[in-house]
Amino acid sequence: MTDSVYERESSGQERDFELSLRPKRLAEFIGxxxxxxxxxxxxxxxxxxxxxxxxxxxxxxxxxxxxxxxxxxxxxxxxxxxxxxxxxxxxxxxxxxxxxxxxxxxxxxxxxxxxxxxxxxxxxxxxxxxxxxxxxxxxxxxxxxxxxxxxxxxxxxxxxxxxxxxxxxxxxxxxxxxLDPYPAEDILQIVTRSARLLDLPMDAEAAALIAARSRGTPRVANRILRRLRDVAQVRGKGRLTLELAEQGLRMLGIDAIGLTELDRRILRVIAEQGGGPIGLKTIAVAVGEEEDTIEDAYEPHLIREGLLQKTPRGRKLTDKASALLAR
Ligand SMILES: Nc1ncnc2c1ncn2[C@@H]1O[C@H](COP(=O)(O)OP(=O)(O)OP(=O)(O)O)[C@@H](O)[C@H]1O
Ligand SMILES: [Mg+2]
Known part of the structure; x- marks a missing residue:
């Protein structure tokens, strides 16, 4: 499985899925x-x-x-x-x-x-x-x-x-x-609503875990939920338990602080250049992603987690990121 839960573009199937979960009235819009x-x-x-x-x-x-x-x-x-x-x-x-x-x-x-x-x-x-x-x-x-x-x-x-x-x-x-990223409580409500619409029984701890890994973004929360529903159906009895949610997140390559493989690659590229500052273009080429995708979908989370800094001369790792990579 790939990083696609965090990607900007949706495949056709994913668009249909998103549409099905879209609030129909303003009063249903959470947060x-x-x-x-x-x-x-x-x-x-x-x-x-x-x-x-x-x-x-x-x-x-x-x-x-x-x-x-x-x-x-x-x-x-x-x-x-x-x-x-x-x-x-x-x-x-x-x-x-x-x-x-x-x-x-x-x-x-x-x-x-x-x-x-x-x-x-x-x-x-x-x-x-x-x-x-x-x-x-x-x-x-x-x-x-x-x-x-x-x-x-x-x-x-x-x-x-x-x-x-x-x-x-x-x-x-x-x-x-x-619109700002949603606090975890709001994402929790969104995940709970989506699971209900999908007829997916889910433990409260599993919902909280998804909320914590969704980067404050409803689309990400819904995509993770969709993947975990498959895991619950194939590996479990259809109920999304905490254990299955943890397993599923590992399969998605999402680690304990919500970083994906691409996040870690971005950080490693900068580390290889002495921790930066290096330009967005260099990072994009090195990880094989579009500059826009990196800037819109990955950097905001890395910045909010205190792992990356934007400076006029380029992107720099923070001490926290260096410590994380050294582990
Ligand atoms: N407040 C919310 N409550 C419930 N579901 C939400 C909420 N906000 C977004 N969603 C869900 O997240 C999905 C993505 O939202 P939407 O497509 O409106 O994002 P966007 O800001 O237009 O993103 P983009 O910039 O990529 O176009 C929607 O399909 C919807 O199911
Ligand atoms: Mg949109």
Whole structure:
């Protein structure tokens, strides 16, 4: 088995699995209380006034629930949800069709919004602000632009890299909500809910162990649960006991402090270079992973565990990490 429980991308099967566990109503969304409370207020105010919601930007690490919240906003508003993503919108023309199809109050969700090409981003400005777009037609001397009015829609953007958004773009969102990793109690509730939906009987100690190894991330918790369910079915009698959970985590290569083989390889690469500082690119090449994956999915955990430091000159091991590797 590999590190895939921590990976950013989901396979097709995993996407179906995630969908099946996704909360269907805002009230079912566990944790992130301040964010959920703010959203509830904005949503009921918008409904009362029968006005579209302000544009909303979500930021946070992969798997914390940004897409889930975007869907819940549309559901709670009783609005249609249209979804796209930064990399999919290559040219301004790709947006025109999407925007002109929107009805009053519809939600347009753009995932990985920091990856929108600059011209597309700038094209969005007038749509967000004044609900119209100017479309260029013809070239050369005959060139002119035609103004197309749009319905008042709500743009919901999600980003794992808030810092990469330009200031003018960010300023066009009326609401900005950041999702932080969940405390273990919240993950425990999420795992418990998921196990119930999966009809998987589970010991409390097993649930607590999964919560402790999930890096504060619901997606990771659900993926681990899915693998451990297999272990419980194959090696046990279908009940996930603490012993089976420990066995399963070992099979997944997750150690006692929640590190995977790739985490340990990242640390070893830096150790081999005298503990750093070394560049992200060097680490990525040495471990054979994408820079983005390392930065989004692995480093935050290593940093939170006090094992890795980001410095202007690159990544450095902490004393704690050196001690751990020496063991
Ligand atoms: N608060 C929550 N309560 C219960 N389940 C949750 C919660 N947040 C997320 N999940 C579960 O975790 C999975 C991942 O969440 P989601 O896809 O919304 O993350 P994301 O922030 O959009 O990640 P990415 O940046 O990779 O797109 C969902 O399928 C859902 O089942
Ligand atoms: Mg998402």
């Amino acid at each position: 992130q209380r301040p964010v959920v409370e703010n959203l509830s207020v904005y949503i009921s105010a918008a409904r009362k006034r029968e006005e579209p919601l302000d544009h909303i930007l979500f930021s946070g690490m992969p798997g914390l629930g940004k897409t889930t919240l975007a869907n819940l906003i549309a559901t709670e508003l009783g609005a249609n949800m249209h979804a796209s993503s930064g990399p999919a919108l290559e040219r301004a023309g790709d947006l025109v069709g999407l925007l002109t199809n929107l009805e009053q109050g519809d939600v347009l969700f753009i995932d990985e919004i920091h990856r929108l090409p600059a011209p597309v981003e700038e094209f969005l400005y007038s749509a967000m602000e004044d609900f119209h777009v100017d479309i260029q037609i013809d070239q050369g001397p005959a060139a002119r632009s035609v103004r197309v009015n749009l319905k008042h829609f709500t743009l919901v953007g999600a980003t794992t890299r808030e810092g990469l958004l330009s200031a003018p773009f960010r300023a066009r969102f009326g609401v900005f909500e950041r």
